[in-house]
Amino acid sequence: MSFDPKIVAICCRYCAYSAADLAGSMRLQYPDNLRIILVPCTGKTDLQYILTSMESGADGVMIAGCLEGNCHFEIGNFRARRRVERAKVLFERIGLGAERIEMYNLSAGMGTTFARIAGEFTERIRSLGPALGARPPEPGATTTLEERK
Amino acid sequence: MIIGEQKPIEQILEMIGDARRIVLAGCRGCVTVCSAGGEKEVGILASVLRLAREKAQNPIEIREVALERQCDPEYLEPLRPYLDEYDGVLSIACGAGVQFVAEHYKKNMVWPGLNTNFIGVTEKQGVWTERCQSCGDCVLHLTGGICPVTRCSKSLFNGPCGGSSDGKCEISKDVPCGWQLIYDRLEALGRLEMLEAVIPAKDWSTSRDGGPRKIIREDLAV
Numbered sequence: 001m002s003f004d005p006k007i008v009a010i011c012c013r014y015c016a017y018s019a020a021d022l023a024g025s026m027r028l029q030y031p032d033n034l035r036i037i038l039v040p041c042t043g044k045t046d047l048q049y050i051l052t053s054m055e056s057g058a059d060g061v062m063i064a065g066c067l068e069g070n071c072h073f074e075i076g077n078f079r080a081r082r083r084v085e086r087a088k089v090l091f092e093r094i095g096l097g098a099e100r101i102e103m104y105n106l107s108a109g110m111g112t113t114f115a116r117i118a119g120e121f122t123e124r125i126r127s128l129g130p131a132l133g134a135r136p137p138e139p140g141a142t143t144t145l146e147e148r149k
Numbered sequence: 150m151i152i153g154e155q156k157p158i159e160q161i162l163e164m165i166g167d168a169r170r171i172v173l174a175g176c177r178g179c180v181t182v183c184s185a186g187g188e189k190e191v192g193i194l195a196s197v198l199r200l201a202r203e204k205a206q207n208p209i210e211i212r213e214v215a216l217e218r219q220c221d222p223e224y225l226e227p228l229r230p231y232l233d234e235y236d237g238v239l240s241i242a243c244g245a246g247v248q249f250v251a252e253h254y255k256k257n258m259v260w261p262g263l264n265t266n267f268i269g270v271t272e273k274q275g276v277w278t279e280r281c282q283s284c285g286d287c288v289l290h291l292t293g294g295i296c297p298v299t300r301c302s303k304s305l306f307n308g309p310c311g312g313s314s315d316g317k318c319e320i321s322k323d324v325p326c327g328w329q330l331i332y333d334r335l336e337a338l339g340r341l342e343m344l345e346a347v348i349p350a351k352d353w354s355t356s357r358d359g360g361p362r363k364i365i366r367e368d369l370a371v
Contacts, residue, residue: 048189051196093158094201132203 005125008053008061009034009118012042014072015108016064020118022111030118033125034062041065042103043076050087050101054132060100060125061087064114067105077105096131099124150179150270151243152277153186153263155194161239162201164260168209168236172228173198173262174250175215176242183277186241186263188215194241194262219246225253232257285355285362291348293334298351300327306348 011017017038023030035058039045042065053061063084065077081103088098102121106113155161165171173195181187195211202209212235217224219242228250232238237258240247244265251259267279282299288306289296298304302312302320308328312319316329335341355362 048193048196051193051200054200055196090158090197094162094197095204096200132200133206 003126003129005033005059005122005130006035006057007031007033007122007125008058009036010039010042010045010049010061010063011036012065012072012077013038013040015066015070015110016042016104016106016114018108019064019106019110019114022109023115023118024111026111028111028115030115031122033122034118041071041073041076042080043071043073045080045083047083047087047090050083054096054100059128059131060102060121062102062104062117062121064104064106064117067107070107097128099128100131150182150268151245151265152183152267152269152279153180153243153265154183155185155190155241155263156261158197158201161194161260161262162198165198165209165237165239167207168258170210170212170235172212172214172232172235172238174219174228174238174240174242175213176219176240176246177215178218178220178242178246180242180246180263181215182271184275186243190241191215194239216242218242220249222249222253225250228254283356284351284353286352288348288351291343291346292331293338293340293343295327295331295334297327297331300325300330302327306351 009016009020011020017036020036037049042063045063050061063080065080066072068077071077084101084103087101091100092098102124104117106117173191175181175186175188175191177187180190184190191213195213198209198211212231214227216227219225219240228238232254233256235257237260238250238254239260239262240250241262242250243263244261247259247261268281268283269277269279272278279299281296284298288298297306297308301308302318302324303310305328308331309326310328313326313329316326318324318326332341332344335343
């Protein structure tokens with residue numbers, strides 16, 4: 001049985017989220033492995049979002065923001081890219097591999113592109129295999145900050 | 150504030166070894182402001198450690214806590230009720246905080262998750278620079294509010310030296326000459342005549358001479 005990866009796609013509402021919507025309207029096929037998270041801007045992406053995704057069972061995380069120079073908040077997508085770079089370094093160091101996270105840039109009108117990158121990233125993660133081996137992570141076994149209780 | 154940065158994750162993983170249950174203790178003081186050891190960094194580091202150990206098929210349980218401070222005894226007390234249930238404490242406070250945890254909980258392993266770097270300021274978001282070496286005998290009134298101990302690479306008191314060029318220090322084009330900064334500042338203040346006074350040799354006995362330093366305020370001590 002081939003490995004069916006879980007992928008979290010953090011998508012900006014001004015571009016990638018609309019592009020995913022457009023891909024649907026265009027009846028384009030793309031893998032159903034994606035769990036799309038809507039963010040107001042990819043600049044909202046925090047390293048903790050990425051790590052929590054992986055701890056919750058994701059095998060890969062893609063962040064899709066506006067084309068460079070077209071960010072609704074001017075530099076949000078550049079900020080996201082820097083965070084992705086940091087996550088790549090961390091992923092590499094702890095053995096997950098830098099390939100499990102990627103940043104993409106596209107516009108709201110690029111439904112075809114969204115379907116293509118969704119397919120490419122899913123195939124990449126499928127070829128890498130499960131992020132944490134056969135054993136699924138158990139987020140319930142972890143504790144939260146006491147102050148939050 | 151005290152500026153620190155997280156140790157490489159490989160080093161942290163090596164330090165904690167095969168510990169199965171640890172407390173990861175952040176500090177809401179200086180290291181929160183420099184984004185190295187606050188509540189947010191506790192969450193991030195805990196996630197990274199869990200993922201790394203899960204990947205290595207050797208899971209770890211981490212209790213996350215962010216203490217108000219780790220350099221005051223009363224704020225260490227919240228650890229006491231449950232610390233015996235864990236293999237140790239990974240503290241991401243400054244070196245003072247890590248040591249204070251170790252002093253208060255003698256039976257528990259304590260590991261430092263940060264390297265403590267310097268006393269400094271936030272120049273802009275994500276950029277921190279050194280301003281004070283805690284020499285114990287401040288001379289900022291003589292030098293226009295710019296510290297020659299910290300900002301001059303040689304800690305000269307009557308600079309600049311011959312290594313000053315175009316306002317930069319000879320050690321690097323990215324490092325301003327401390328004495329150029331002092332000159333510019335005094336010039337802007339209209340107090341250049343202050344440079345004519347020779348500053349005598351500094352008494353370093355207030356610095357790292359004589360071992361760890363101690364301050365006792367009789368009016369406050371109980």
